[in-house]
Amino acid sequence: MTPRGVTPLEVTPIRAFKDNYIWLLRAGRRAAVVDPGDAVPVLDHLAREGLELAAILVTHHHADHIGGLADLADGAIPVYGPDEPIEGITRRVADGDRIRIPELNIEFDVLAIPGHTRAHVGYYGAKLLFCGDTLFACGCGRVFEGTPAQMHASLARLASLPDDTKVYCAHEYTLANIAFAKAVEPDNAALAERERVDAETRRRDAPTVPSTIGLEKRTNPFLRCREPDVVAAASRQRGAPAADEVEVFAALREWKNRF
Numbered sequence: 020m021t022p023r024g025v026t027p028l029e030v031t032p033i034r035a036f037k038d039n040y041i042w043l044l045r046a047g048r049r050a051a052v053v054d055p056g057d058a059v060p061v062l063d064h065l066a067r068e069g070l071e072l073a074a075i076l077v078t079h080h081h082a083d084h085i086g087g088l089a090d091l092a093d094g095a096i097p098v099y100g101p102d103e104p105i106e107g108i109t110r111r112v113a114d115g116d117r118i119r120i121p122e123l124n125i126e127f128d129v130l131a132i133p134g135h136t137r138a139h140v141g142y143y144g145a146k147l148l149f150c151g152d153t154l155f156a157c158g159c160g161r162v163f164e165g166t167p168a169q170m171h172a173s174l175a176r177l178a179s180l181p182d183d184t185k186v187y188c189a190h191e192y193t194l195a196n197i198a199f200a201k202a203v204e205p206d207n208a209a210l211a212e213r214e215r216v217d218a219e220t221r222r223r224d225a226p227t228v229p230s231t232i233g234l235e236k237r238t239n240p241f242l243r244c245r246e247p248d249v250v251a252a253a254s255r256q257r258g259a260p261a262a263d264e265v266e267v268f269a270a271l272r273e274w275k276n277r278f
Contacts, residue, residue, distance in 0.1 A: 028123060028146065030187065032062050032226050037175060038191040039083055040226065049122035052151045053142070054189050072096055073122035078151025079136040080105045084189065099129075099213030101138040112140060128145045132177065133168025135160035141177065147227045148232070150177060155188045156230045157213065158196030159241040161276065167269035173246065174268075178242045182233030193217050193227040199278045200240050203252045203271065209237040244268050 026047040033041040035057040036225075042053040042066060051074040055061050065072060075092060077085055077100035082206045085100075088107035092098045099118055100108040111120065114131030117267050127144035132153045141150040152160035153170070154177050162170045197214045205211060213234065217227045243249045244267040245260045251268035 026124070026241075028125060028145070030185075031064075032230075033064050035060050036083055039089075040186050040187075040189055040191065040228065043190075044120075044123055044125070045070060046123040051076060051120055051123060052079055052091070053187070054084040054151060055087035055091055056083040056085065056232045057115050058090035061091060074099065074120045076118075076127070076142050076149065076233070077101070077105060077108065078141060078153075078189070079103060079139040081136070081152070084151065099142075099222065101140045103136060103138045113138075114140070118142075130176065132173035134162050134165035134167075134173050137164040139165075141171075143180065146181060147229075148177065148180060148184050148189065149187045151189050153177065154189060154235065154239075154242075155196055156186065156187060156193040156217075156228050157200050157210075157235070157239050158192055158275070159239075159272070162272060165209070167272060170267040170272070171265050174241055178232060178236055181231050182231065182236070184232040186232060186235060187228040187229045191226060191228070193230075194221060197238075198204060202240060203240040203274075204243070204246070204248050204278070206248065207238065209234075213238050240271055241268060244271070 029045045031043045033043055034042050039056055041055050044051045048073055050070040053076045075098045080103040085105055092107050098107055098109045099112050102111050112129045116129040119126045127142040130141040132141045133139050135152045153173055199209055220227050240249050244264040249265055253267040256274045257270045
């Protein structure tokens with residue numbers, strides 16, 4: 020329940036490119052955006068809704084997450100982001116930092132979640148998680164600059180958040196991720212139900228995200244690296260028993276890369 024006199028926070032997806040989501044947070048007429056890869060749909064939305072941009076949050080340096088910064092950041096608003104090669108960041112953030120957006124009456128803890136990129140961060144506050152390309156709905160990002168051990172540790176960290184945390188990832192990959200998850204755990208009843216619900220959601224051309232940490236823990240194979248069926252599937256892919264969760268994760272990620 021929103022306290023009396025406090026404008027409730029709304030989170031809206033702005034679609035970009037083929038399957039990106041730029042997340043817009045709004046309280047009254049003030050707004051912030053997360054990972055604006057393209058300025059045009061953001062500017063269109065701000066103009067249509069009569070909103071004033073108060074802050075920008077960036078999770079990592081890939082072009083589809085930062086391409087709109089130059090046209091959105093005018094030097095007057097803070098642009099938060101990690102220690103990566105990102106032009107336009109005004110406030111570098113690192114693990115353990117806390118940022119406050121007073122216009123939206125919200126604070127976020129900065130979480131270091133490397134693996135996809137070297138210094139990828141997430142933003143967590145008010146049981147909202149903006150995790151860029153680390154954790155996807157029923158999947159995870161590719162390991163480009165980090166190691167499987169780093170990525171597994173990052174995902175485990177996110178899995179430790181409260182089950183009712185809403186997970187706002189940056190891409191609509193859910194149905195493809197579910198297809199892979201079914202190959203890993205064909206008898207997972209929760210996964211079958213998720214496929215039914217999310218397939219209907221996509222038939223309506225609606226986003227399948229946000230999901231929740233609880234749902235991810237029940238259905239996302241990359242968060243289930245200790246489950247016997249997942250271990251067995253990963254070991255079959257490796258052609259040898261997986262010695263630990265990191266080996267399970269690495270086998271799953273390599274399998275998904277070619278799935």
